[in-house]
Amino acid sequence: MSFTPETLESPTRAKVRLRIAEAQGRARGVIQIHHGLAEHSGRYQRFAAYLSARGFHAAAFDHRGHGETTAPDAPRGVFASRDGWSRVVADARAVEDHLRDRFENLPLILFGHSMGGVSAMTHAMARKGAVDGLAIWNANLAMGSRAGLIRAVLALESLFKKPASPSTWMEALTFKAWGRKFKDARTEFDWLSRLPGEVDAYIADPLAGWPASISMWRDLVEGTQRSEDEEALRLMPADLPIHLAAGGQDPVVDNGAAVKTLASRLHAARFTDVTMRFDPQGRHETLHDLGYEQAMSDFADWTDRVCGRAG
Numbered sequence: 024m025s026f027t028p029e030t031l032e033s034p035t036r037a038k039v040r041l042r043i044a045e046a047q048g049r050a051r052g053v054i055q056i057h058h059g060l061a062e063h064s065g066r067y068q069r070f071a072a073y074l075s076a077r078g079f080h081a082a083a084f085d086h087r088g089h090g091e092t093t094a095p096d097a098p099r100g101v102f103a104s105r106d107g108w109s110r111v112v113a114d115a116r117a118v119e120d121h122l123r124d125r126f127e128n129l130p131l132i133l134f135g136h137s138m139g140g141v142s143a144m145t146h147a148m149a150r151k152g153a154v155d156g157l158a159i160w161n162a163n164l165a166m167g168s169r170a171g172l173i174r175a176v177l178a179l180e181s182l183f184k185k186p187a188s189p190s191t192w193m194e195a196l197t198f199k200a201w202g203r204k205f206k207d208a209r210t211e212f213d214w215l216s217r218l219p220g221e222v223d224a225y226i227a228d229p230l231a232g233w234p235a236s237i238s239m240w241r242d243l244v245e246g247t248q249r250s251e252d253e254e255a256l257r258l259m260p261a262d263l264p265i266h267l268a269a270g271g272q273d274p275v276v277d278n279g280a281a282v283k284t285l286a287s288r289l290h291a292a293r294f295t296d297v298t299m300r301f302d303p304q305g306r307h308e309t310l311h312d313l314g315y316e317q318a319m320s321d322f323a324d325w326t327d328r329v330c331g332r333a334g
Contacts, residue, residue, distance in 0.1 A: 026068045028091065031084075033117040035103075035110045037094035040064065040085040041118060044071035046078050052130040052155070052330035053122050056083035057115065057139030057146070059161075060243070061100075062231045063090030070310050070319060077323040079330075080126050084118045086111055086142065088239060090230050100236040101187050107242030108145070108249065115146040119154075130330045132156035134322075136310065137275060138243060140164065144250040152259025156329040158322065160268035161307055163276045164250045165284040177241050186241070189234035198234075201274040201307075214274055214307055221311040256292045264296040264329045265289060266322070270305025270312070298325065 031039045042064050054074055056067050064083035071081035085092035087110060088101045096104040103110045122131065133154055135143025140162025147157050166173075173193070180192045202211035212222050212232065225231050235243075249255070269282035276282050279301060289297045300321055302314060309318045 026065075026071055028065075031118060031121050033094075033114045035087070035094065035113050035117075037087050037092055037097065037110070037114050039087075039114055039118060040091035041121070042068075042071070042083050044068075044075040044081045046080050047075050048078055050080055050126065050129055051078040052132060052326060053080045053082065053126050054132050054134050054326065055115075055119060055122060056081065057133065057135035057143045058083060058086065058089070059137030059139050060239075061089070061233050061235060062225075062228075065090065066225075066228070066231065067310070069315075073319045074323060074326075077327075079323070079326060080122070080129070082118065082122055084114075086139075087114055088236075098187065100189060100233060100239055102239050102242045104187075104238075107238060108246040111142055111242070111246065112145050112149050115142055116149065119146070119150075130155035132158065132326060132329060134158040135160065135162060137161045137307065141243065141246045141250050145246055147259065147263075148249065148252070148255040152263045154263075156264045156266070156326065158266040158268075158325070159282075159285070160309055161270065161273060161276060161282075162285075163281040164247060165277075165281040165288075166244070166247045166251070170244050170248055173244050174241070177237050177244075181237050184237060186238035187236050190237045190240050191234065193237075193240045194234045197275075198232075204274050216306050216308050216311050217304070217313040218311065221308070225311075251288075253288075253292060256289070256294075259294075261293045262295050264325075264332070265294060265298070266325050267297070267299040268309050268318070268322075269299070269301050270307065270309060271301065271303035272305060273307045275307050 026042045067083040074081040087097040133143040140159035201214040269279040271279045
């Protein structure tokens with residue numbers, strides 16, 4: 024299976040790195056993969072290969088400030104010098120347009136992990152739900168009142184640092200704090216997975232695990248708040264299939280509570296096709312955690328149903 028990178032020019036002037044695994048046999052649909060914070064599209068090769076074997080074109084791209092995507096205003100760890108989250112969504116729309124042109128008349132599903140779940144949701148909202156399915160895995164879209172506190176922390180830190188500087192305070196409150204939740208942890212990244220080999224691969228990856236900038240955290244808070252916009256949710260079709268996933272030992276989503284809150288909010292917004300995969304012992308990276316084979320199979324089964332309905 025080929026997962027060779029190519030470059031797509033976005034209207035934001037970003038040169039977006041895109042990897043596509045084309046479907047084996049007759050294609051049933053297209054999956055656009057949004058990766059998480061401080062990682063990159065190359066980490067989704069196994070997932071893409073599995074989806075390809077199940078008959079789907081799987082396309083993963085590097086967000087601006089991540090991986091091998093470049094932009095004049097987006098060095099590593101920075102979305103943009105201004106309007107960062109809007110540019111993230113614009114790049115995602117450009118990838119979607121490219122995929123629709125390349126794979127005409129096929130259903131298209133957005134998949135997002137963690138931060139990618141936030142970008143997938145705001146991407147879908149920008150399209151007013153004009154996609155065939157939306158999968159949000161391991162993402163905290165229930166920030167609520169904490170958004171104000173995080174903004175205050177970032178505003179205070181920015182008194183001493185430039186916006187493009189790494190936020191050591193947010194690093195301490197997130198990645199470092201999550202690592203301390205596991206008493207017998209072998210590494211500070213054991214919150215990601217119960218599989219030591221997967222954790223070691225993440226740590227060894229030069230394109231993963233770096234500290235995000237003050238401005239990137241600020242933009243991510245904005246994106247999360249956009250994803251919680253009830254009015255924007257109600258502009259999407261109520262029958263849009265939405266698939267959630269969470270782990271009960273994932274500190275990023277408050278051990279699953281944030282994803283359950285999102286499910287309740289979606290039901291309250293009258294979405295009629297919301298499903299959730301919950302692993303009580305699961306950690307943050309479902310696709311790299313114990314049981315990832317079953318997780319991929321469950322996702323592909325859901326995708327089969329969605330594409331069958333769309334077809």
